Amino acid sequence: MRFDVITLFPELFEPFFRSGINRRAFESKQVDVRLWNPRDFAEGNYRRVDDRPFGGGPGMVMMAEPLWRCLQAIRADRAEPEGARAPVVLFSPIGQRLDHALAVGYSQSAGAVLVCGRYEGVDQRFIDACVDRQISLGDFVLSGGEIAAMALLDSVARLMPGVLGDEGSHQQDSFNPALDGLLDSPHHTRPEVWEGPQGPAAAPEVLMGGHHERIARYRREQSLALTARQRPDLLAQAREAGRLTPVDEVFLRSLKKL
Incomplete structure (x- = not known):
């Protein structure tokens, strides 16, 4: 182009x-x-x-x-x-x-x-x-x-083939249809425990367990929670388009009870 x-x-x-x-x-x-x-x-x-x-x-x-x-x-x-x-x-x-x-x-x-x-x-x-x-x-x-x-x-x-090191990188971006138009979940990397200004801060244990289904569900829930907090308009659009599953809706209802 x-x-x-x-x-x-x-x-x-x-x-x-x-x-x-x-x-x-x-x-x-x-x-x-x-x-x-x-x-x-x-x-x-x-x-x-x-x-x-x-x-x-x-x-x-x-x-x-x-x-x-x-x-x-x-x-x-x-x-x-x-x-x-x-x-x-x-x-x-x-x-x-x-x-x-x-x-x-x-x-x-x-x-x-x-x-x-x-x-x-x-x-x-x-x-x-x-x-x-x-x-x-x-x-x-x-x-x-x-x-x-x-x-x-x-x-x-960044959407062009071969530009990003990982072909799937942009598919996990916020707003991408692969995430149903929601915000991306938070990310963590080494060290497992960061000695930060507020004391030791551990990365989420689920991300280090190697259980891919649990990791996927955790990231989905984090994406839902972040979108509900920061961009409820995107969440409404995803719901209207039928992109939220019954499991998603159960999780979102649990947030309101907290």
Whole structure:
């Protein structure tokens, strides 16, 4: 798959592509990312890409024309057949919340054109004419869309075959259908007893017993308890979709009695 990223700061992405286990996806081109600077498509000696907003107000607005020229160059470089163009995604506070399902969708697609806004935003005329979807990381405002673009690329890259050391790793992630959309259970590793600031803390005994069925049930119960406490909305969605077993429901009722 191929992602073309329109950004005024392509240098922000270089360390991201070279770091961590997900670099395998970028180095192998399983996730082929190409960076485009709209300043290269701006006119004049100063290659201006922003201007003051009509009607007054603080800040600057990214101009439509450099973005449009940049997008045209991307379309030509991708050589896409008519009717099969990659969608254009703008990272924006008003967009759809990025979640696991969205990441999975992009991991199974041919990619997209990612537009990283800056300043006070992007000329609405470009959005109306060219943008197919807007995506947000949450109810807060970032200085630009680059961090959001990296979040999307990272979430997609780790879903690619062979990227993670263990093929089943991402299947045990929070929100994954393999966990029925619930939160992942807590994890523990050596030493068996940690001499922490509150005194000796032992890892759960069941995890060291080697009884796979008991371990699986323990992790399921921990996942249910954590989701009920932290994200009851996810638990409600799982129940509505029929993903909770009678044994799950018995355990959840026991929590309410504690």
